[in-house]
Structures are given as C-alpha cells and as structure tokens.
Amino acid sequence: MKVDIHSLNKAFENRVRLGIMSALVANEKVEYNRLKELLNVTDGNLASHLKALEKEAYISIEKSFVGRKPNTKYFITKSGKTAFRSHINTLELLIKNQM
Amino acid sequence: MAKDYLKDITEIRSMMEKxxxxxxxSGLSGILAGVYALIGAVLAYNIAYTTIDDVIYGEQLVRNAIDNAQVLILIAVSVLALTIVTGLLLTIAKAKKHGVKSWDETTAKLILNLSYPLITGAIVVFVLYSNGIIGLIAPMTLIFYGLALINASHFTYRDIKYLGITEVLLGLVACFIVGKGLIIWAIGFGVLHIVYGSFMYFKYDR
Incomplete structure (x- = not known):
C-alpha cells in the first residue's frame, strides 16, 4: 500500500510543535509555564511555535489572572485534535510500510 | 526514515505520559510501606492479642482491643506517618532524577482523587468505631483505600488500579470473616504493598 507522505502535516514537523500538541491532546488545559518546563525550551522558541499553531487554529488561548499574575493556558481545538490524529495515523502507516 | 517516524511516535507517547x-x-516506597505495615501489625498483635494470659475468642478479644485502642492508634498513625514521609522523599528523589517537578498539576490531581474516597472512608470508620462495630473497621479501611487507588490510578501508572482492585476484593472478603482484622490488614497493607511495590520497582525504576 502506498502512503502519501504529503498527508503528513507540515505544521507538526517540528519537535517542539509535536510536543505541544501531545501535551495538549492528553490534558484539558496546560499552562504556559508547564509547557515550557515539559518541553525544556526557551520563551522565544516556545512562543513562536505556539503562535504558529494558534494561527492554524489548532490550539487556543485562555487568559486569566491568578491574583495579580496573568495566567495563560492553552488548549487544543476540535480541528487541532482531528489534524493531530490524522498526523499520527499517517506516521503509523509510514512505519508499518517501511518495516 | 522509518526510525525518524518511530522516534516521533515515541516522543508523542512520552510527552502525553509525562x-x-x-x-x-517509586516502587521502593511501596515496598517500604509494606514493611512498615508488617512491623506495625506485629507490634499491634503483641499488644492487642496477648496482654490477657488466656485469650479465648470473640468478645473478650474485641474488648481487649478497645482497651488498647490508644496504643493501637499510635502504631497506626506512626506507620502512616513513616509511609508518607518515605513516599515523599523517594518521590522527590525520583522526580529529580527524571528532571520533572515533583509537585505539579498532575500531583495535585492525584492527591485530590485519592482524598475523596479516603476522607469518606475515614468518616465511615469513625462512625463504626464510635458505635463499637470494631470488627468491620479493618475491612472498611481496605475497601476505601482500594477505591482511592482505583480513583487516582488515572493519573499515574495503571498498576495502581490493579492494586486498588485487589485491596477492595480483600476488604470485601474480610467483611465475611470478621475478627481477623489484623491479619487482613497485614496482608492488605503489608504483603500487597511489598508484592506490587517490587513489581513496579523492577518494571519502572531499574
């Protein structure tokens, strides 16, 4: 069976983005600082990848205040979930075919 | 190429888990908790069951247990405190080793989900105690402890769920053979912790 490599989502090619999506798919909401800690990346790096995913409407932001401190949480959107699932499915097919 | 995709999948999995x-x-804390419980059970046995020279069965034995309630409670609390301290220390050590924070949202969720059944169980046990229904206390502690583990297992290793189910089953069996509380406790909190702790130690910690 032939698998179309192009059906691999370009938005998820990067490891940081893959990590963000994995964390968000497993949790209802994840705080910015928690993502930073999980992925072990710099602010600039994380922010740019978050922005890119947000632009694709795969993730969304919820801003609130804890006392006076701003608190930013991220969550996966419905289309994000669908896109990520089909990305994983393609990965699996590719692996099976090349074994 | 295939290796790359595999690596992707592995990373997705590990991030979802993490x-x-x-x-x-740590499995080690399970083993130690079991050892503490067994030591506690031996101490409790010596106090509760042998102070009267001629221990028969039934009421006398139960009354004797009530007389020694304070010492028994002290033993139970010591075992609990030692278990919690050991658990905390080993958890912090393991978290450090894996480079994750030991206290995060998942930990909070785990403790919250443990505490609903545990607090309910503590109240039930208190009610049983104040009504003198001593015989059902040991089975109830096992049942509620098991339910707490099952409830919290969604936020940690699946093995915890099976430990929980075993504890509940043991507690239910114990309901029918009242009077063997200490042995049931020694099995539930001692032996089962050691068995599951060793299993988890070899599966994850090494």
Missing part, C-alpha cells in the same frame, strides 16, 4: 501522569511514584 504531561498527564504522575510517574515519579
């Missing part, structure tokens, strides 16, 4: 599950639980 972000949603409490994986700093």
């Amino acid at each position: 972000s949603s599950k409490f994986i700093s639980l």
Whole structure:
C-alpha cells in the first residue's frame, strides 16, 4: 500500500510543535509555564511555535489572572485534535510500510 | 526514515505520559510501606492479642482491643506517618532524577482523587468505631483505600488500579470473616504493598 507522505502535516514537523500538541491532546488545559518546563525550551522558541499553531487554529488561548499574575493556558481545538490524529495515523502507516 | 517516524511516535507517547501522569511514584516506597505495615501489625498483635494470659475468642478479644485502642492508634498513625514521609522523599528523589517537578498539576490531581474516597472512608470508620462495630473497621479501611487507588490510578501508572482492585476484593472478603482484622490488614497493607511495590520497582525504576 502506498502512503502519501504529503498527508503528513507540515505544521507538526517540528519537535517542539509535536510536543505541544501531545501535551495538549492528553490534558484539558496546560499552562504556559508547564509547557515550557515539559518541553525544556526557551520563551522565544516556545512562543513562536505556539503562535504558529494558534494561527492554524489548532490550539487556543485562555487568559486569566491568578491574583495579580496573568495566567495563560492553552488548549487544543476540535480541528487541532482531528489534524493531530490524522498526523499520527499517517506516521503509523509510514512505519508499518517501511518495516 | 522509518526510525525518524518511530522516534516521533515515541516522543508523542512520552510527552502525553509525562504531561498527564504522575510517574515519579517509586516502587521502593511501596515496598517500604509494606514493611512498615508488617512491623506495625506485629507490634499491634503483641499488644492487642496477648496482654490477657488466656485469650479465648470473640468478645473478650474485641474488648481487649478497645482497651488498647490508644496504643493501637499510635502504631497506626506512626506507620502512616513513616509511609508518607518515605513516599515523599523517594518521590522527590525520583522526580529529580527524571528532571520533572515533583509537585505539579498532575500531583495535585492525584492527591485530590485519592482524598475523596479516603476522607469518606475515614468518616465511615469513625462512625463504626464510635458505635463499637470494631470488627468491620479493618475491612472498611481496605475497601476505601482500594477505591482511592482505583480513583487516582488515572493519573499515574495503571498498576495502581490493579492494586486498588485487589485491596477492595480483600476488604470485601474480610467483611465475611470478621475478627481477623489484623491479619487482613497485614496482608492488605503489608504483603500487597511489598508484592506490587517490587513489581513496579523492577518494571519502572531499574
């Protein structure tokens, strides 16, 4: 069976983005600082990848205040979930075919 | 190429686990908790069951247990405190080793989900105690402890769920053979912790 490599989502090619999506798919909401800690990346790096995913409407932001401190949480959107699932499915097919 | 995709999948899996599950639980703390419980059970046995020279069965034995309630409670609390302290220390050590924070949202969720059944159980046990229904206390502690483990297992290793189910089953069996509380306790909190702790130690910690 032939698998179309192009059906691999370009938005998820990067490891940081893959990590963000994995964390968000497993949790209802994840705080910015928690993502930073999980992925072990710099602010600039994380922010740019978050922005890119947000632009694709795969993730969304919820801003609130804890006392006076701003608190930013991220969550996966419905289309994000669908896109990520089909990305994983393609990965699996590719692996099976090349074994 | 295939290796790359595999690596992707592996990383997705590990991130999903790491972000949603409490994986700093050490099997070693289970083993030690079991050892403390067994020591506690032996101490309790010596106090509760042998102070009267001629221990028969039934009421006398139960009354004797009530007389020694304070010492028994002290033993139970000491075992509990030692278990918690050991658990905390080993968890912090393991978290450090894996480079994750030991206290995060998952930990909070784990403790919250443990505490609903545990607090309910504590109240039930208190009610039983104040009504003198001593015989059902040991089975109830096992049942509620097991339910707490099942409830919290969504946020940590799946093995905890099976430990929980075993504890509940043991507690239910114990309901029918009232009077063997200490042995049931020694099995539930001692032996089962050692068995599951060793299993988890060899599966995850090494």
